[in-house]
Amino acid sequence: MTRLDEAAGPVDRFDAARLTLQAHRNTGGCLHCRPEGCEQLRWAVEELSQHPGGRPLLAQARIPLSGTHPCSSEEGRSW
Template sequence: MSGLDESDRPVDRFDSARRTVLQHKDGGTCHQCVDGGCGQQAWAIEELAQHPGGLLLLQQLQLLNPSNHPIQEGQPR
């Protein structure tokens, strides 16, 4: 796999989304940013919202309202 190939492994998508959100923290930008917003950041937030750890990160960065996306714990015993 070359550096230009996209990985389809969930762990790689999660890590890429995490790094993207952190890069945009406090007004940072990337090569996808335009005046109207950033599609890459929108993808990253959507990707992280699918995982409990991602939801927690989004809440810590105040990018997600916790009442709209409760963090789900593991299966009850």
């Protein structure tokens, strides 16, 4: 069982973020989704953007990295 609101460890946090992103891709949302946005998804994007392994996942999900300009050098890479 994973407590999303507790920092269990880098791997657990990454995994939880990955699953959160996956859930939003598969089902289009989660229990935390609100009309104005999703705190859970925002956390997941934040978490994944800080991991090298998470960036390809964000790219696949077509979710722009916060603070990263679309024209950055990573745009041209094929993952």
